[in-house]
Amino acid sequence: MVDTTSDALRAALRAIKDPVSGRDIVTAGLVEGIEVRGGLVQATLLTDRAHAAAMEPVRREAEALLMRQPGVTNATTILTAHKPPAAPAPTHGHGHAAPGGKALLLPDVKAIVAVASGKGGVGKSTVAVNLAVSLARLGHKVGLLDADIYGPSLPRMIGLSRKPEVKNDKMIPLQAWGLSCMSIGFLVDEETPMIWRGPMVMGALEQMMGQVAWGALDILVVDMPPGTGDAQLTMAQRVALTGAVIVSTPQDIALIDARRGVRMFEKTKVPVLGLVENMSFYCCPACGHRADIFGHGGAKTEATRLGAEFLGEIPLLLDIRVASDAGTPIAASAPDSDAAKAYAALAVRVWEKVSGTTAARGSGPRIVID
Template structure:
């Protein structure tokens, strides 16, 4: 199915001609990185560097031709600069990967009151578990909540939400899945679990734009965005395509994690996104048999770092077996065992976030919170 759809898209693109040469974009070798997975089509149009600013009509025509192919739910096309041209001094900063930044268009997600980014700076600190449980906690407090998995290379929401269901389409719109009181979307719902996403930066940005702009999210109070670790293409796309109002940084207590958390804070500051606070995950370990507490990764490092950076410390979360087991089983602890102390810890942090956003959530103005 994927191969036949890809062939159909290539065939349709032969009708799109480059006005500069009169050749179709396929014959001219301008189509780069074409993929067609689960109805989602992505590719780049490669043009000489000096034409990058004027090639938007060609990009738009290629995108429309691909979108019109039967079986295509959505199509995203980006422009890339031809590397064969001699380098010239740039008049403005280049886009990710040194390539020309494509035209951004209007901001996405206009019907979402607050877009929250949860970030970590490095992997392995429990960011996704934190993002999912905070989203469920906000939903349990009466908000209409969306949960977007922005990690294209390593999506985790299908596992953590306990479903591999494929989203359905209505016309050219993809309907998000509903689970635990949330509307959720991840690239993991659209591809096989073991399919590697071997995509370059522009394709990652295109996929993110599809997950935001071509999914029928509807009106939401809050959207939690589970960001990939680091400070790369996904973070740049989010800062460019949605007006982020804040970020929450998740870290473990030890110094090696705090160094990367610090980089995350500085990255958001650099793109003009205030940091709403830090969360210390795996703050301490409790033995499930005897209840003994041990500070396996140290304790209090994130609180001290928050004080040093001048941002709020939002709270600490324990390293407990039940949190991991329930996350792996697709049942977030906030939903499965709401009476537990660890579930209440997530609820307290969610309530504090809601308090920080009270003038914006449901009030008609936009707020964005990103959790990586």
């Protein structure tokens, strides 16, 4: 039976020497903690500002050693003190560096779009998945990253549950519906609770960006967790986000939270591409009667108030929910349906905005099903 307990991994780390004392890093008291969750490992090494630069090779060596241990799917090692300011490392791709001089992750991805909301329950993940599928159907090379560590929904929504392969110390994204996909849900059991502190969440996110063989992509759609916490901050700091799409339902309580999401991205200097009103209205499939169950038009009004573009309306349709639960996104499984056409219109507008090919600015195409 594979032994991936923290004690076993701590014992393995005795093979690494502390450059200051010459003792192994465990005996020297440098290993502050090791957390293990479903094959994911994060180790924390103690240091201070005076020795942080010297500890960086030790950190890398420890991370590589942990990656080689049986039963470990991915590992990350962090220092407890920031490195002293240094000249920014040369970067490529986006040509920027993250705070602290670190090169930004995902340099070969042309555009990175976060699909976000201020609260849960607004259908953000459904919008993210179908937006990504619709972008792929337009002929673009698309990746889809599930950044929700606590409640990953991507495996269920695209119908995949197997673990990714690892080659040359990098995970290979799973392929589905024309997308390259990655989620923490591929690495842990569906019913395993993710009881992680902030650093673990941030470390797992960095792994899924920096230790995954994404390759060259036209666009990466990131399904963000609800709220304005560690994951949002990590994304804003570690990748060059092209922009954010904010998803809300029409009712006032959701719009209040959407407003917080917009302000958060503004504070982190990430452009807001616009707002989408999800579950905008309901049409009875039997009689065609329309009902504004959650109200209607609130997101459009809010977009105007915030000075953001209104990207359109997505109706509340039973077929969208059924397709998502079945792991067959409606944008792919029923491309000629009204719902798929709504997502396709959204994808066209998002691509126009991130690629700079928009013929005319303004309100953009309305995503309305009559």
